[in-house]
Amino acid sequence: MKISLFFVIATALTMGSATLQAADKAAGEALYAEACAQCHGPNGKGMASFPSLSGRDADYITSRLETYRSGEKVGSNSFLMIPNATDLSDDDIANLAAFITESDE
Amino acid sequence: MTHKPFLRPLSAFIASAVIVGLPAVATANEPELSQTEVLTGLENPWDMAFLPDGTMFYTERCRGLSVRLPDGEVEHLLGMEGTEEYATTADDLVCEGQAGMNGVAVDPDFDENRTVYVYSASQMSEPRTNRVLRLTVNSDFNEVSDRTDIVEDIPYKPAATDHPFGDAGAHNGGRIRFSPDDGYLYVTTGDNHNSEIPQSPDLLGGKVLRIDRDGEAAEGNEPPEGFDPRIYTYGHRNVQGITFHPDTGQPIVTEHGPWHSDEINALVNGGNSGWDPKPNMAGRGDCPDDYCGYEPNQTEGMDPAERAAYMPVTDTETYPDAMQPAWKNDGLSQGIAPAEFLIGEQWGDWDGRLLVGFMGIGFGGTPVGQRINLIDIAEDGLSVNDIAEMSLPMGTARFRSIVLGPEGDLYTAVDEGSIYRITPE
Numbered sequence: 001m002k003i004s005l006f007f008v009i010a011t012a013l014t015m016g017s018a019t020l021q022a023a024d025k026a027a028g029e030a031l032y033a034e035a036c037a038q039c040h041g042p043n044g045k046g047m048a049s050f051p052s053l054s055g056r057d058a059d060y061i062t063s064r065l066e067t068y069r070s071g072e073k074v075g076s077n078s079f080l081m082i083p084n085a086t087d088l089s090d091d092d093i094a095n096l097a098a099f100i101t102e103s104d105e
Numbered sequence: 106m107t108h109k110p111f112l113r114p115l116s117a118f119i120a121s122a123v124i125v126g127l128p129a130v131a132t133a134n135e136p137e138l139s140q141t142e143v144l145t146g147l148e149n150p151w152d153m154a155f156l157p158d159g160t161m162f163y164t165e166r167c168r169g170l171s172v173r174l175p176d177g178e179v180e181h182l183l184g185m186e187g188t189e190e191y192a193t194t195a196d197d198l199v200c201e202g203q204a205g206m207n208g209v210a211v212d213p214d215f216d217e218n219r220t221v222y223v224y225s226a227s228q229m230s231e232p233r234t235n236r237v238l239r240l241t242v243n244s245d246f247n248e249v250s251d252r253t254d255i256v257e258d259i260p261y262k263p264a265a266t267d268h269p270f271g272d273a274g275a276h277n278g279g280r281i282r283f284s285p286d287d288g289y290l291y292v293t294t295g296d297n298h299n300s301e302i303p304q305s306p307d308l309l310g311g312k313v314l315r316i317d318r319d320g321e322a323a324e325g326n327e328p329p330e331g332f333d334p335r336i337y338t339y340g341h342r343n344v345q346g347i348t349f350h351p352d353t354g355q356p357i358v359t360e361h362g363p364w365h366s367d368e369i370n371a372l373v374n375g376g377n378s379g380w381d382p383k384p385n386m387a388g389r390g391d392c393p394d395d396y397c398g399y400e401p402n403q404t405e406g407m408d409p410a411e412r413a414a415y416m417p418v419t420d421t422e423t424y425p426d427a428m429q430p431a432w433k434n435d436g437l438s439q440g441i442a443p444a445e446f447l448i449g450e451q452w453g454d455w456d457g458r459l460l461v462g463f464m465g466i467g468f469g470g471t472p473v474g475q476r477i478n479l480i481d482i483a484e485d486g487l488s489v490n491d492i493a494e495m496s497l498p499m500g501t502a503r504f505r506s507i508v509l510g511p512e513g514d515l516y517t518a519v520d521e522g523s524i525y526r527i528t529p530e
Contacts, residue, residue, distance in 0.1 A: 047520035049270050076271045079404035
């Protein structure tokens with residue numbers, strides 16, 4: 001039983017680590033510059049009607065992008081975010097979340 | 106990984122540049138440009154105004170009014186609610202959505218009266234309004250005093266509505282400029298996503314006001330009978346730029362389009378710009394929260410020409426005498442904002458060109474379009490002869506303000522948080 005529990009924990013930790021490692025921050029940076037910076041600003045501070053991403057953790061970024069990708073409205077800028085998120089892959093979202101979170105550190 | 110959504114607008118932009126924009130750029134005597142970052146780390150810088158010695162007053166939308174002196178020293182003069190570091194803080198001045206402290210203008214007789222003006226949202230009255238404040242600057246340029254609100258009743262959008270950019274404070278106008286020709290202060294306002302406002306005879310939103318230094322109506326304003334005498338023109342959507350033709354003195358404004366047709370309009374005293382987004386008129390039915398300003402299909406892309414037929418910026422069928430735009434941005438809406446004329450031989454073939462800046466917005470297949478255009482506008486203000494795109498060392502940004510400095514260089518404030526000085530070589 002102890003061995004099984006250890007195995008489960010070890011596997012979970014390994015998977016978690018692998019997920020973090022899988023996030024390609026460089027790819028996220030490139031994607032951010034191409035798709036996000038024109039509204040959220042080069043450093044994610046937000047501009048004009050577009051909110052700041054500063055202080056948001058990876059779970060928040062991931063959750064919001066997944067929500068927009070599903071077509072669900074969240075806030076008055078959904079009309080811009082939903083089309084931008086529609087074709088994002090899981091990797092894209094993970095990469096963006098990793099880059100945005102790192103930029104804020 | 107898939108990057109489709111991001112490549113689409115880029116390719117569209119390239120295509121449109123090839124088709125529309127670039128051929129007009131080639132002129133024989135274009136200056137090379139260099140740039141200096143004058144200020145950085147700002148929060149949404151919104152506008153600038155200069156004294157002849159290079160002293161630059163500037164606003165940050167959620168912070169307040171500051172001044173940069175010729176030696177580079179910065180003094181923070183009038184802060185808004187919640188700010189620190191300012192010589193004076195006015196807790197009634199508030200920031201929300203697109204609203205906050207917007208335009209700034211220097212009195213033409215500043216040497217004698219040391220007066221500047223700012224346009225700001227205020228919670229001094231309920232509901233909130235936008236106000237034009239007159240302020241006196243002390244001799245050390247580190248304090249302002251004698252605040253007098255010369256206009257107190259420009260409408261402010263009080264609550265969110267079901268529209269794109271629908272938060273409170275939206276469509277707030279806010280540019281203020283003195284005409285070098287008649288000496289009056291022109292104030293541009295927005296429609297607040299409220300369809301009753303643009304054609305209203307007494308609500309000051311969706312208008313261009315022309316007033317004196319005390320906020321009184323300028324002599325010679327000719328709005329229709331029964332209108333507030335401060336109104337110079339009406340029927341606007343959200344005017345974010347105003348300048349004056351260097352030869353004729355005619356005021357020229359930019360007008361945000363509703364998912365189509367950003368406009369440049371040369372104003373005629375008393376004129377109607379033809380914006381009327383009411384539901385159940387001009388062939389329209391009901392609209393979200395009684396405002397048709399982004400209809401039809403306000404949150405989904407569609408052919409801008411179809412939109413223009415349904416909800417025109419200038420509705421000449423309903424208002425046959427409406428002022429006609431000089432230019433409609435090839436039928437696209439990309440966040441047109443500041444306007445300024447380039448003056449000076451150092452600008453070569455660009456001397457006398459009208460500059461308009463775009464903040465950019467990519468929606469429904471429209472290219473984002475962040476840029477500054479150089480426009481050769483006809484002297485009668487009814488058409489354009491030529492359009493070019495200024496190639497800037499700094500690249501693209503959300504161009505919020507463009508002002509010609511006293512030495513003839515160009516200054517631009519961008520939402521990214523900087524003010525640049527652009528010099529022709």
